[in-house]
Amino acid sequence: MNLARESIELLEQVARILWFEGTKHGLRDREWMALRFLSRANRFSRTPSALASYVGTTRGTASFIIGELERLGYLERKRSAKDKRSVMLSVTQPGKKFLARDPVNVLVEAIAVLDDEAKIRFRDALRHVLDQSDAAEQRHHTDVCKRCIFLREDRTAADGKTTVEFSCRLFRAPIAEPEVDLLCTSFEHHRQ
Numbered sequence: 001m002n003l004a005r006e007s008i009e010l011l012e013q014v015a016r017i018l019w020f021e022g023t024k025h026g027l028r029d030r031e032w033m034a035l036r037f038l039s040r041a042n043r044f045s046r047t048p049s050a051l052a053s054y055v056g057t058t059r060g061t062a063s064f065i066i067g068e069l070e071r072l073g074y075l076e077r078k079r080s081a082k083d084k085r086s087v088m089l090s091v092t093q094p095g096k097k098f099l100a101r102d103p104v105n106v107l108v109e110a111i112a113v114l115d116d117e118a119k120i121r122f123r124d125a126l127r128h129v130l131d132q133s134d135a136a137e138q139r140h141h142t143d144v145c146k147r148c149i150f151l152r153e154d155r156t157a158a159d160g161k162t163t164v165e166f167s168c169r170l171f172r173a174p175i176a177e178p179e180v181d182l183l184c185t186s187f188e189h190h191r192q
C-alpha cells in the first residue's frame with residue numbers, strides 16, 4: 001500500500017467529522033467552522049471578508065453565517081474605531097462556552113493523548129502537506145504569525161535582560177506577544 005495514499009484516505013474519513021449534513025448542537029458545519037476560526041483569529045482576520053476566505057465561501061454566505069451566530073448570541077460585531085466602514089467580529093462569552101460542544105473536540109482529544117513527540121510530528125506533517133499544496137496551487141493557507149514571512153522581531157538588550165517586540169510588515173502594525181500564536185488569513189510562509 002502506498003503510504004501517502006493511505007494517509008489521504010484516512011484524512012478523507014477524518015473530514016467526515018468536520019463536514020456533515022444537517023446540524024450538530026444546532027449549528028451547521030460551516031457555522032461551527034466560523035465560530036472556531038473567529039475564536040482563534042487575530043484582529044486582522046476577524047472580519048467578514050477574512051471569514052469568507054477561511055471558510056471558502058462568498059461574502060453573502062459569510063454574512064448569513066455571521067447573522068446566524070449573532071442571532072444565537074455567540075458573536076458580536078463592532079465598528080472599527082479607526083475606520084467606521086470596517087467591522088470587527090468577536091466571539092462572545094456564551095460563544096466561547098458553546099465551543100466546549102464543538103464536534104471536532106473528539107479529534108482534539110484523540111490527538112491530545114499522543115505523546116508530545118508524536119503530536120509535533122503529526123502537526124508538522126500536516127503543515128508540510130499544506131505548505132506543498134500552497135506552492136502547487138499558488139495560494140496561501142491560514143496559519144499563525146510566528147511562521148509568517150511578514151513577522152518582524154526586534155530584540156533589545158538592557159540591564160542584562162532581552163526584550164522582544166513583534167510587528168507585522170504587511171499591516172505595518174505592532175503584534176503583541178500573545179497574538180503571535182493566533183490565526184491570520186494573510187499568512188505567508190517562508191519558501192525554501
Ligand code: SF4
Pocket residue numbers: 042044143144145146148149150151152167168169170171184185186187188
Ligand atoms: S505577520 Fe503575517 S500572520 Fe501575522 S498579522 Fe502579519 S500577515 Fe498576518
